[in-house]
Amino acid sequence: MSSTRLLSFRRCLPLRRSSAAGWNHPESAGAQLQSPSGSSRGSRCTLVRTMSSANLTLDNLNPQIKVMEYAVRGPLVIRAGEIEKELEKGVKKPFNEVIKANIGDCHAMGQVPITFIRQVLALVSYPPLLDDPTFPEDVKERAKTILKGCRGSSVGSYTDSPGIEVIRKHAAQYIEKRDGGIPCDWQNVILSAGASDAIKNVLKLLICNVGGKKPGVMVPIPQYPLYSASLAEFNMHQIGYFLDESKGWGLDVSELQRSIDEARKVSNPRAIVIINPGNPTGQVLSRQNIEEIIKFAYKEKLFLFADEVYQDNVYAEGSQFYSFKKVLIEMGKPYSDMELASFMSCSKGYMGECGLRGGYAEVINMDPQVKAMYLKAISAMLCPTVLGQATLDTIVHPPQKGEPSYELFMKEKRGVLESLKLRAKMVAETFNSFEGFKCNPVQGAMYAFPQFTLPSKAVEEAKKQNKAPDVFYAFELLENTGICIVPGSGFGQQPGTYHFRTTILPQTDKLKVMLDKFKEFHTTFLKKYG
The missing domain is CATH 3.90.1150.10 (Aspartate Aminotransferase, domain 1)
Incomplete structure (x- = not known):
């Protein structure tokens, strides 16, 4: 075989030698990325071997990367x-x-960092500071607990792929308290490198073409571009539903129905994303609106994605944050048996620790066999950033009344x-x-x-x-x-x-x-x- 290597990519058509210096599809001598429909926005790729010495070029790049925008x-x-x-x-x-x-x-x-968060991070990053008398005792106890959960008592070591167990347990306690005592199983809490990482990890589970149709995911319009970018990257169909600007960016169920009915002609709708409080629109959904969405998702057999990273950021008088999990459980059966993934982040709220990349997903009612595959998939990335996990712990396990750091923290x-x-x-x-x-x-x-x-x-x-x-x-x-x-x-x-x-x-x-x-x-x- 010639020293020119034959490049083969999954889902590309077989290659043959052309009269020109290169490798072309039998059907095409051009350098366009062609989908089965003939458009340039599909998942098939046409490989053209150019005179460039590069093996990876714009012509043979994963076409979904070219489509995605952020x-x-x-x-x-x-x-x-x-x-x-x-x-x-x-x-x-x-x-x-x-x-x-x-x-x-x-x-x-x-925005100035929260003192308690940075003090805990300082101690877990450099444990000799545990002997420094200027650090409050509750800060030291938090740091010791985190370090005890780390292999070798070092945040430089890998952790379990779903995160440090004690932090997952603290997150479960936080969720339970937030939702007025509704139980939370810590084994359903999966730590992540920010909410974006958690969202993409769950989205990947839905990638499965059925009957020749792409999987579809309903997203609000306007939407946070993480969703459009991720769906493009995964070659999934974006099903947009419009929020009603004239009603304070509220969500009308009739619009959801219109959107999914049209989408079923070309895709297989599998999930619905709700961003509450809203990004970019800044609205806070009423409990009634959440109940309507849950009933719609149940009727249409959709997996619920509740993007709730702004749950601390509620400003308007009369507005109140309700978690989708709380409403879903309180609605009782059959809704309380629905599959739901909800997401939280260290990047927003009052903490704003964007660069430390901490977050979690809580998944409920997921099929045990699917959950095993989910955990297997995230294990390929070894573990979330450990400093991000430590940051999350300070948020889900903050200073309590009577502890030295409480007054300043509040x-x-x-x-x-x-x-x-x-x-x-x-x-x-x-x-x-x-x-x-x-x-x-x-x-x-x-x-x-x-x-x-x-x-x-x-x-x-x-x-x-x-x-x-x-x-x-x-x-x-x-x-x-x-x-x-x-x-x-x-x-x-x-x-x-x-x-x-x-x-x-x-x-x-x-x-x-x-x-x-x-x-x-x-x-x-x-x-x-x-």
Whole structure:
């Protein structure tokens, strides 16, 4: 055989030698990625051996990687990074800094870490500090408990794939307390490197084509792009259901029915994702709405994914967080027997420890044989980051009343949440004062998702630049103010409407400056294109 290697990929058609220097499909001499339907967004790939010495090229790359997009870290963020470097080099701009309001990165936006969390992490990372008298005794006890659960008493060792047992037990106690005493089996709690990792691990279990149809997953529109990106990566069908902006981003069951009925023509719906509190929309579901969703999922035989990472972030008067597990169990049979995976993270809430990558999934009513396969699958990654597990322990097993760290911990926790509540109100009220803007109250989470109108000249200019109108607006905002947001098209939106997502995370003084700059930009933009 020639020294040119024959590349073979699962699900690709057989290759044959072409008259040109390379390897082509029998059916195709082009370099396009073709799906069975002829589009370029399928799972089949056409391999073209080029003169390049690379074995892996864009032509023979996994086509699902090419399809997937992640708007929160897309072209706007790349440009924002370039602008930061330009500012460092002294390039003159009409602003002095880039404000990254595109992502829920709390500490990057000035939030101060919770003392208790960092003290425990310090001790588990460097155990000689256990002899330091300046550390409170409850901090030392937490650290000793975590280290005792580690092999060799070191966070540098691997743990069991589902996580350290004592931390899983603490998480189960936390869930039980949160849900008013509803039992939680610690063996149903699987620790993870952030909620994103946990969500993808459960999603993978659903990848199974039945009757020639892809598995489908229902996701809210607007949605958090983790879901669209993961579904594209796994070659699963995204079933979008629209949230009702006119009703505070509420969820209408008739819309769920419309969505699934259409989806069944082309896919096999297997699960429904609910994000509560909402991202990017900031709504908090009522208990009645949750019950309606559960009944719908039961009727349609869907696996429930409850993305509840913002459960601590509830601000609006009259709003209350209810976990899907609590409602489902309290509804009784047959609903209490439904399969559910719920997710929590260290990255949000009052803690905001995004970079430490801690989280968990609680899975209930999963078939025992399936659960065994689930545990086998996660074992391939050995274990979640141990410092992330330790971070999670500080959240699910925080200082208790009477312990040395309790007063400071509660003061810092309340301070963060009260400040976020103030900023949530400030953002919504400010955007509603802009011409052509409508912004629902930010009931929870960390984001606002205002709708805005664009003059026809701006839409025409966007088309000339081959950009979606909301993307064009966001780029103009970035280049003129240094404010980085995410266009609504990155999350999905009703056709003909324009939105963007911004965090409420900049600290109050900086947030006021940001909103003032935003208003000045918008006024100038309307004069230019109005």
